[in-house]
């Protein structure tokens with residue numbers, strides 16, 4: 001076990017100016033003192049790290065030694081005498097609202113998130129957004145209350161206790177309920193304070209962090225994918241890309257693709273923790289040296305196994321609304337869509353299961369093209385007011401008393417093609433919203449189930465997607481012609497071509513089924529044939545018409561053709577016509593269930 005190391009990525013997220021960078025600095029410095037790291041030279045910077053990356057190592061806690069992957073999976077990188085080490089790579093994310101895309105990217109490569117809160121301010125807008133992102137992308141969380149030096153000395157503990165309770169309450173409604181909260185001062189005295197001023201609470205934080213960290217299961221199978229955070233060239237050797245392996249594994253001599261540059265490169269050498277290695281896998285921080293290319297072309301981005309990523313123009317996603325997002329998610333609305341590690345504008349169309357399948361369990365690893373789906377004007381959710389709901393029901397065909405489907409989907413059409421892995425995370429946000437208002441800009445999150453690579457997907461692919469709108473039309477029986485036919489009105493507009501509807505079934509409120517037979521006159525009226533004939537009760541209800549018609553005789557028909565009003569049944573008998581129209585059917589057929 002000697003000389004072995006494991007890496008975990010810990011994200012440092014929070015509102016602007018909460019002290020994330022100061023905290024990352026304090027952690028790396030404190031951890032490298034003798035108490036935590038006996039060999040000063042092992043205060044590794046890991047592979048060359050970008051601005052937002054720093055790291056420190058502590059002896060691997062005994063608790064984690066059993067969890068250490070098999071010896072062959074972990075490189076022997078230190079001198080034989082060295083204790084196994086836990087390397088904590090801190091991913092210092094920006095806090096400014098405009099950099100949320102970077103934050104989302106950062107959150108996807110971390111194993112644990114430290115949410116930094118300015119203890120004098122509490123939760124702020126971007127702290128809340130980070131918490132939302134954490135819930136989507138991370139498994140574990142730890143809250144750091146920073147700047148405790150700013151609290152009045154006499155009331156410090158009381159203020160810390162109060163804020164700790166407040167944070168615990170905030171976490172109560174999240175998946176991080178019960179997560180630890182810890183007070184620190186990363187840079188007591190603020191920017192003006194001398195560098196000699198020691199940070200407070202950092203040793204305790206490192207201890208807590210070490211106790212909270214678990215080594216996530218790392219899976220070497222699947223296609224190799226690495227998120228690159230730094231790229232530079234070494235004269236005479238090649239170009240080095242450093243980053244975190246998101247999936248799969250890699251060995252010396254393998255070919256990798258840089259999708260953004262559309263090039264393939266051979267791996268010439270690799271380093272982990274400054275030591276050469278011959279292979280690496282998911283979760284490792286790695287530097288890969290490949291044959292020379294201009295490092296300026298790839299500051300951040302992805303490298304992958306050849307042809308394992310797809311460049312797509314549209315996608316089918318499964319999604320959930322983020323409850324803090326105010327307002328509805330409307331079909332045709334545009335959002336900023338983060339797909340994997342890229343963000344582009346996209347337009348959405350929402351759809352749900354057919355109402356009888358509302359209770360089906362969500363399927364999050366594939367999209368079933370054999371099923372039919374119900375178009376929705378907007379994403380259905382419980383927080384729609386009941387009044388709104390009834391309107392939405394009518395428009396969307398939602399049948400049931402406000403109950404929501406277990407799973408909903410959207411077709412996303414991107415303004416620019418994006419390159420992403422299969423089943424990657426998708427986050428929709430409204431980044432154009434005013435960053436100074438106290439609202440959550442993150443609107444929904446989900447999983448990419450199917451990417452459309454063909455640029456002409458609208459013609460080549462969409463007709464296969466069976467999303468329908470349920471159309472209801474209502475009319476009334478105006479009068480009876482004979483036992484097996486009636487004249488209806490108010491179902492179509494005068495200008496409607498009734499011919500298109502001939503053969504469709506209509507239901508009478510008296511229970512009979514009829515078939516639209518032909519137009520009648522020029523005013524949108526039509527003749528309905530009732531194959532089973534009118535029942536005696538129905539005839540009774542429609543009787544007044546019978547009588548009047550009997551008296552009026554032929555004159556009635558003449559008047560009808562002039563378009564004058566007819567006497568009607570004492571109780572109106574309604575006609576209802578229901579059919580499906582598939583959104584992507586080029587022939588715009590009207591389909592009724594058998």
Ligand SMILES: Nc1nc2c(ncn2[C@@H]2O[C@H](COP(=O)(O)OP(=O)(O)OP(=O)(O)O)[C@@H](O)[C@H]2O)c(=O)[nH]1
Pocket residue numbers: 014015016017018019020021022023093094095096146147148149150184185186187188189190191192
């Ligand atoms: N008094 C006091 N000031 C602090 C403390 N930690 C950080 N600061 C100050 O707060 C300011 C912001 O600190 P940063 O570490 O840059 O904050 P940040 O969260 O990284 O900011 P962004 O990356 O811009 O979001 C600086 O002026 C720090 O000196 C602290 O514990 N006490």
Ligand SMILES: [Mg+2]
Pocket residue numbers: 020021022092093094095
């Ligand atoms: Mg910072």
